[in-house]
Amino acid sequence: MALMPKRIKYRKSQRGKIRGRASRGNSVSYGEFGLQVLECGWITARQIEAGRVAATHFLHREGRVYVRLFPHKPVSAKPLETRMGKGKGDPEFWVACVRPGTIMYEIGGVVEDVARDAFRRVAAKMPYRCRFVTRRVGV
Amino acid sequence: MEQLVLKASRRTNLGTKHACREREAGRLPAIIYGHGEDPEPISLDAHDALLELQHGARVFNLELDGKQIQYLVKDVQYDYLDTNPLHVDLMRVKVGEKVHVKVGVELRGTPEGIAEGGVLDHPVSEVDVECLITQIPETIVAGVKHLKVGEALLAKDLELPAGVTLLTDPEERIAAVRVLAEEIVEEEAGEEAEQPEVIGRAKEEEGPEKEG
Numbered sequence: 426m427a428l429m430p431k432r433i434k435y436r437k438s439q440r441g442k443i444r445g446r447a448s449r450g451n452s453v454s455y456g457e458f459g460l461q462v463l464e465c466g467w468i469t470a471r472q473i474e475a476g477r478v479a480a481t482h483f484l485h486r487e488g489r490v491y492v493r494l495f496p497h498k499p500v501s502a503k504p505l506e507t508r509m510g511k512g513k514g515d516p517e518f519w520v521a522c523v524r525p526g527t528i529m530y531e532i533g534g535v536v537e538d539v540a541r542d543a544f545r546r547v548a549a550k551m552p553y554r555c556r557f558v559t560r561r562v563g564v
Numbered sequence: 565m566e567q568l569v570l571k572a573s574r575r576t577n578l579g580t581k582h583a584c585r586e587r588e589a590g591r592l593p594a595i596i597y598g599h600g601e602d603p604e605p606i607s608l609d610a611h612d613a614l615l616e617l618q619h620g621a622r623v624f625n626l627e628l629d630g631k632q633i634q635y636l637v638k639d640v641q642y643d644y645l646d647t648n649p650l651h652v653d654l655m656r657v658k659v660g661e662k663v664h665v666k667v668g669v670e671l672r673g674t675p676e677g678i679a680e681g682g683v684l685d686h687p688v689s690e691v692d693v694e695c696l697i698t699q700i701p702e703t704i705v706a707g708v709k710h711l712k713v714g715e716a717l718l719a720k721d722l723e724l725p726a727g728v729t730l731l732t733d734p735e736e737r738i739a740a741v742r743v744l745a746e747e748i749v750e751e752e753a754g755e756e757a758e759q760p761e762v763i764g765r766a767k768e769e770e771g772p773e774k775e776g
Binding site for chain 1: 617620622637638639640642644645646665666667668683684685686689690703744759760761762763764
């Protein structure tokens with residue numbers, strides 16, 4: 426099942442604008458390798474799940490995959506063949522907002538070549554340009 | 565690798581605006597502090613400093629005011645892509661003074677437990693150690709070939725170089741071989757997937773009844 430929050434304060438939210446660059450969540454923290462997004466935008470819960478499934482299937486249950494994104498933002502849409510007006514549509518799906526630099530996934534417990542191949546498959550599922558990054562040890 | 569001598573110059577104009585100008589001019593803002601003395605804002609050659617950091621240097625050899633002094637790299641701020649350094653914190657260190665640093669742990673070998681269906685987990689990739697700045701190890705190499713399913717490599721099992729003391733909890737699990745639990749595959753919910761609970765919605769509905 427696609428990710429979504431358990432409890433929310435408001436059912437619908439405004440679209441908002443994604444400005445700037447990632448000031449947090451932009452370094453590999455849990456695993457040894459990460460997939461970093463280079464553009465800003467929305468990533469839907471289905472895309473997040475597709476990426477996770479692609480990575481775990483490729484790794485054949487080796488290592489560990491960490492998902493650093495969570496779709497907190499509801500996106501509403503009007504039903505088809507509906508005239509304009511009559512209020513905002515119902516929430517259709519959930520998205521995570523990403524900025525350039527955000528680490529989306531991390532992998533630990535496998536060698537670099539395997540992690541690269543896994544992330545190549547994950548990147549193909551993503552709607553934005555991504556790059557492979559490794560964890561920095563020490564300072 | 566022989567260490568570069570980084571030429572440092574003092575910064576007189578401080579603040580974000582001037583730091584940005586320094587970076588545009590190919591300099592890297594840095595600060596020297598420690599031992600109760602006043603902090604000294606300086607700038608380094610960005611290219612040379614980046615080379616040193618990429619080679620894993622933990623100590624910078626600076627030439628400042630005609631003197632060569634070694635400083636411990638205490639912290640580095642990176643840009644939004646976590647690639648280029650924006651600022652470096654350097655700490656004064658006396659001769660013979662021991663320092664606390666984090667050192668990476670590199671695992672070597674394929675554990676025996678992998679053949680039995682286990683998975684190598686590496687929850688801790690760095691350990692805290694105390695040593696002289698001349699003795700800071702690049703990495704601590706740990707063999708995990710002997711690990712079977714259910715066994716773990718603890719911090720106390722690490723073989724540290726001479727002069728290096730472990731500060732991390734000795735019982736901390738560095739690596740372990742475990743069997744993954746079966747993944748629970750949830751059935752895909754239909755289009756009418758359940759919606760999250762709205763905080764306060766239930767209370768609002770109950771409110772008038774209580775009043776009435």
